[in-house]
Amino acid sequence: MSTRQTRTAGRLLVAPSVVLLFVWMIVPLVMTLYFSTLRYSLLDPGSEVYVGLENYRYFLTDPAFFASLVNTLVLVGSVLAISIVGGIFFALLLDQPVWGLPIIRLMVIAPFFVMPTVSALIWKNLFMHPVSGLFAWIARSFGFTPVDWFAEMPLFAIIVIVAWQWLPFATLILLTALQSLDGEQKEAAEMDGAGPVSTFIWIVLPHLARPITVVILIETIFLLTVFAEILVTTGGGPGLQTTNIAFLVYAQALLQYDVGGASAGGIVAVVLANIVAFFLVRLIGKNLEA
Amino acid sequence: MGKIQLQGVRKVFGQVTVIPGVDLTVDDGSFVVFVGPSGCGKSTLLRLIAGLEDVSGGHIFIDGRDVAGLPAAQRGLSMVFQSYALYPHMTVRGNIGFGLKMAGTPKAEIARKVEAAAATLNLTPYLERKPGQLSGGQRQRVAIGRAIVREPKAFLFDEPLSNLDAALRVQMRLEISRLQKDLGTTAIYVTHDQVEAMTMADRIVVLNQGNVEQVGSPIELYERPNSLFVAGFIGSPQMNFLKGAYAAAHGAPTIGVRPEHMRAARGGEGWKGVVAVAEHLGSDTFLHVDLAEGGIVTARVIGELGLSAGDAVVLSPDPARIYRFDADGKAVAK
Ligand SMILES: Nc1ncnc2c1ncn2[C@@H]1O[C@H](COP(=O)(O)OP(=O)(O)OP(=O)(O)O)[C@@H](O)[C@H]1O
Ligand SMILES: [Mg+2]
Numbered sequence: 001m002s003t004r005q006t007r008t009a010g011r012l013l014v015a016p017s018v019v020l021l022f023v024w025m026i027v028p029l030v031m032t033l034y035f036s037t038l039r040y041s042l043l044d045p046g047s048e049v050y051v052g053l054e055n056y057r058y059f060l061t062d063p064a065f066f067a068s069l070v071n072t073l074v075l076v077g078s079v080l081a082i083s084i085v086g087g088i089f090f091a092l093l094l095d096q097p098v099w100g101l102p103i104i105r106l107m108v109i110a111p112f113f114v115m116p117t118v119s120a121l122i123w124k125n126l127f128m129h130p131v132s133g134l135f136a137w138i139a140r141s142f143g144f145t146p147v148d149w150f151a152e153m154p155l156f157a158i159i160v161i162v163a164w165q166w167l168p169f170a171t172l173i174l175l176t177a178l179q180s181l182d183g184e185q186k187e188a189a190e191m192d193g194a195g196p197v198s199t200f201i202w203i204v205l206p207h208l209a210r211p212i213t214v215v216i217l218i219e220t221i222f223l224l225t226v227f228a229e230i231l232v233t234t235g236g237g238p239g240l241q242t243t244n245i246a247f248l249v250y251a252q253a254l255l256q257y258d259v260g261g262a263s264a265g266g267i268v269a270v271v272l273a274n275i276v277a278f279f280l281v282r283l284i285g286k287n288l289e290a
Numbered sequence: 291m292g293k294i295q296l297q298g299v300r301k302v303f304g305q306v307t308v309i310p311g312v313d314l315t316v317d318d319g320s321f322v323v324f325v326g327p328s329g330c331g332k333s334t335l336l337r338l339i340a341g342l343e344d345v346s347g348g349h350i351f352i353d354g355r356d357v358a359g360l361p362a363a364q365r366g367l368s369m370v371f372q373s374y375a376l377y378p379h380m381t382v383r384g385n386i387g388f389g390l391k392m393a394g395t396p397k398a399e400i401a402r403k404v405e406a407a408a409a410t411l412n413l414t415p416y417l418e419r420k421p422g423q424l425s426g427g428q429r430q431r432v433a434i435g436r437a438i439v440r441e442p443k444a445f446l447f448d449e450p451l452s453n454l455d456a457a458l459r460v461q462m463r464l465e466i467s468r469l470q471k472d473l474g475t476t477a478i479y480v481t482h483d484q485v486e487a488m489t490m491a492d493r494i495v496v497l498n499q500g501n502v503e504q505v506g507s508p509i510e511l512y513e514r515p516n517s518l519f520v521a522g523f524i525g526s527p528q529m530n531f532l533k534g535a536y537a538a539a540h541g542a543p544t545i546g547v548r549p550e551h552m553r554a555a556r557g558g559e560g561w562k563g564v565v566a567v568a569e570h571l572g573s574d575t576f577l578h579v580d581l582a583e584g585g586i587v588t589a590r591v592i593g594e595l596g597l598s599a600g601d602a603v604v605l606s607p608d609p610a611r612i613y614r615f616d617a618d619g620k621a622v623a624k
Pocket of ligand 2: 334
């Protein structure tokens with residue numbers, strides 16, 4: 001792409017796909033913006049009226065909004081923390097020469113391929129069920145009262161499920177990074193008198209800084225919109241305890257039949273995601289440049 | 291202090307014996323170079339001394355203490371790697387000071403020692419840079435700085451100059467030699483470049499398939515190689531080996547003559563042949579000559595002789611400088 005001619009040709013050739021992508025993105029966004037200014041109830045179709053920013057005021061002042069914002073942040077933060085700390089741990093383990101490594105690796109990666117709805121169902125019915133779940137059985141065999149996970153600590157239960165799905169992803173990325181660490185560097189550190197812990201802190205962790213930022217970025221994008229796990233297990237409850245923004249928008253639209261309010265919520269979610277993205281990109285930018 | 295002794299050191303990787311058993315003494319303060327062809331076990335032997343590999347048998351003594359069972363960190367040696375192995379996310383200062391930091395040295399003392407080492411190596415302007423922002427030669431010097439700052443009993447170098455260009459290699463070669471003499475620290479240096487070996491070493495250890503073939507000063511090895519292998523390895527261009535009638539005339543199955551120990555003329559008595567290729571370097575000329583009775587030899591002639599490819603030539607070797615080897619490749623006394 002060095003001459004002017006090839007540059008012009010290049011622009012012409014990519015133009016259709018760029019236009020298509022742009023339209024693809026802008027049409028739904030504009031429609032959502034438009035709906036968010038209407039009073040639009042599915043119970044009373046055909047009676048839409050322009051209400052200005054009323055839907056936004058309603059959505060943002062709803063106590064459910066603040067609760068679900070907090071839930072979203074707690075969910076994202078906890079899952080990130082668990083998957084990165086756990087991911088580093090498993091990556092270090094899998095980096096050792098162990099017998100049958102390919103099979104172990106495949107098993108570690110497997111949860112990532114399970115659909116969110118399926119894994120939530122498995123956790124709900126096989127592990128966390130207060131009567132027939134595995135955890136309940138373990139608790140009973142030690143003489144404890146089983147925990148009713150989704151009633152007593154619902155958000156924690158959902159964090160566990162989601163972390164279980166994302167841990168393999170973090171492990172995989174961090175393992176690949178670990179394997180690209182120059183062996184002579186570790187040997188140089190060994191000659192310099194660094195023990196395993198010092199080597200980890202001073203050599204391995206800085207080497208992992210970049211892949212960790214990548215994991216944070218990618219996971220955050222998906223974790224902001226966790227939905228299936230909540231729908232399948234708690235339905236956002238009890239009360240609002242497990243309602244995140246994505247679930248709140250859904251509840252607004254399809255449980256309260258309020259398309260206008262849901263659209264306003266959707267736009268709020270987009271703005272929030274962009275704020276998060278802004279900070280992430282700055283963080284990543286710093287880490288990826290160096 | 292830094293006297294290193296190897297006693298029957300062996301190394302086996304799985305089924306393969308890489309070092310069958312090496313006995314060697316490296317005197318305190320000396321510069322010892324391990325040379326040998328690729329894959330002969332030079333790096334392995336060095337890593338055994340460093341403690342980066344476990345010995346399969348034998349003893350390693352540093353100042354009389356058996357260190358074969360000790361971890362690398364406790365042997366008091368430092369190593370310069372072929373890839374330099376600098377820590378990419380630390381500054382030059384951090385890289386050089388890392389070993390001291392691990393040893394729990396106070397901050398002020400680390401700073402003082404790092405700055406002193408940087409000054410010796412002309413690295414002071416680069417102390418706050420990361421390795422990625424340095425040239426190859428500068429990185430090399432940081433790696434050396436990391437080695438000297440800990441005041442080790444001995445330096446171990448594994449082909450430290452092989453990633454540099456020719457001019458820089460000559461310069462760094464001199465710098466390393468000078469530094470080692472100034473500090474008086476024992477050094478073991480691995481290379482497969484015989485020019486580096488000849489110019490830097492107090493003593494050269496020639497390795498062949500994990501065995502010590504010969505140990506001696508560069509000139510000893512040049513003048514009195516005790517085998518065909520050493521004779522062929524030390525000296526550049528390589529020694530010429532002749533069999534058949536030429537060798538029979540001197541009563542040995544194989545004889546060797548160095549290119550610089552032959553005189554070339556257009557006529558007279560000697561080995562007759564035809565110039566196949568003449569390489570004119572100005573100061574001297576390398577003649578590759580097809581001999582009348584088979585074989586090709588290289589002769590080094592001072593200055594210009596005016597010979598070119600296709601010309602007839604007569605080579606007369608210096609009779610005192612003809613090496614004779616028996617059927618096993620061992621040198622035969624004159
Ligand atoms: N970890 C290992 N496992 C098995 N064999 C090994 C291992 N390390 C080295 N070897 C073998 O040991 C022999 C000597 O290797 P070494 O690296 O010491 O050679 P070298 O003399 O340093 O060669 P070069 O000049 O190419 O660096 C080689 O044949 C190599 O294949
Ligand atoms: Mg080597």
